[in-house]
Amino acid sequence: MVKTIEFVDGKVRMLDQTRLPLEVVYVDCTDYHMVAEGIKKLRIRGAPAIGIAAAMGIALGARDVRAADFDEFMNGLEPVFQTLLATRPTAVNIQWAVERAKKLLSEKRHEPVDRLKELLVEDAKKVLEEDIQINRAIGRWGAQFIRDGDTVITHCNAGSLATGGYGTATGPIRVAVEQGKKIQVYADETRPVLQGCRLTAWELMQDNIPVTLITDNTAGALLRKGEINLAIVGTDRTVANGDVANKIGTYSLAVLCKENGVPFYVAAPLSSIDFSIPSGDLIPIEERGPEEVTHVFGCRIAPEGVRVRNIAFDVTPARYVTGIITEKGVFRPGDLHLLNEKDADLEAVMLKPGE
């Protein structure tokens, strides 16, 4: 599996995903501004991966803060937090990384500043390692719902490239393959940025997992023909009532699955679940510039001067979601809030195959 991001020699090395699949190029970020730029320009993308990038960006930013004491250090870190938070509004994982860093620092406030800087680097590396473990747990829980011979559809890229290196939506697919199940994957190309085409198809091919690329328009026809058994997608932010924000087009896929009786699963590490928001309609949705629609790899495809609406994410209401696959188990969207409650009997409400 390809390495998406790592902290090496005091730099954040990220694979420049905008150049895939034509070129495999790594960028070494030497300060937090380069990390923020990498997130904004989609060199790194995918909710878990940008959470990791944010944690590493914070560690990099902290290193360059000159501060004599804790309060001065926290003040100096504020622009780092704000710059990273401002890059992309929809994924909750940057916020999650900032809160995690603040909590760590607050717990260790009596340590010297230089030690705090070291702790942030150590924790950023831990975020990466934990992410891979979480993906594997999601993979094991989710793989129960993939039968031998199944065809799975996925949208965008919630694969190894969107994470520390195993994938959320591709986690169950990878585990199913490891279990010896013969499966097929349809990858929606995912316009406008073509993450499904450029990234998901590419990374599954690297690992010899049978994948077929289709345009986003084709999913409906295949669902209607009965050629797809289940859908698994990722999420940039899933909220307390089980509504799911994910790449634009996810809502359409979910509606088409429901219309054709095909189960629709969302792979969501706890880091992408925002219990502070009650309903999906309150999730901030990023709109991006027209160039992603009017140009492909720098090549103009649309008429000069055409007006464009480029909404990067949509919200899939909980009623279209069969199950949310977390590292703690698979839950009906309506039961998701229990994950945020102490003493909830998760085992009792967990979704099991065949239900």
Add this chain to the structure above:
Amino acid sequence: MVKTIEFVDGKVRMLDQTRLPLEVVYVDCTDYHMVAEGIKKLRIRGAPAIGIAAAMGIALGARDVRAADFDEFMNGLEPVFQTLLATRPTAVNIQWAVERAKKLLSEKRHEPVDRLKELLVEDAKKVLEEDIQINRAIGRWGAQFIRDGDTVITHCNAGSLATGGYGTATGPIRVAVEQGKKIQVYADETRPVLQGCRLTAWELMQDNIPVTLITDNTAGALLRKGEINLAIVGTDRTVANGDVANKIGTYSLAVLCKENGVPFYVAAPLSSIDFSIPSGDLIPIEERGPEEVTHVFGCRIAPEGVRVRNIAFDVTPARYVTGIITEKGVFRPGDLHLLNEKDADLEAVMLKPGE
């Protein structure tokens, strides 16, 4: 409005739509093989336009047939018919043009062969003129369903470029604008061949009709937000029970419209209605090569060697269709068969605005 196709100086001149919107280039076809190639390579596309192209191709092919009598002439024409019919299987309009030519020739079988050749040229020109009149009639019937201030979504290109020059799906839009209604159009870009981006957005911009380009993935989110009032699309073949074959992605749009309570209309000249087929599942559906998905304007976007499924059309079951807009009026899909029955009281079953 731009000229899609015409018969001039004994040649068929077609706009090469594969080069739009970057270049406006015409191709002069000097024999029927060039016409067939133009249809196959999508230089001309859209069910009505390829019906016109087929009629002109037949006239061109007939000119070069050496025959002493009617039977020899018909034998000589057979390869012309077969070549044109083999270009694209889904649109019924090529078949319609072949049947129209055969009927004309059979009626005039006692005329000398040279006169028959002239008659085919005259009739091909008439097909073009009639098409524009039919589009205008579709426009008038359909415009009743567009209110001042409405936002219309369309998929692919069923505009002037898909027809003799006024458009089927864009007919009602053009008439609504002529009636002074202030309307907005969302054009789905329509992957893989991007007819919505390259053709629909371009032709509406030429005529100053407010159009916004979106990816196919974006339609669902806008429908859910309530930002779209109605959908109008074209059709390559609509069959007796009201099932509609049209560009891949049409089915998805129709499902999303239904899910969000948005009416979904199909603009269908009688030439694209095939009463001989009882149900949409019997319509032959063209699958095309992978290059349309893996490359955009010659630029590779997908990993080398990726497997691709490129289904060019899908079938929208009649239950998703609010009304079918023909040159004879607007009908519920379930009433469509009445258009093929003598003495049916069409006026009584016609769909009226507000119903």
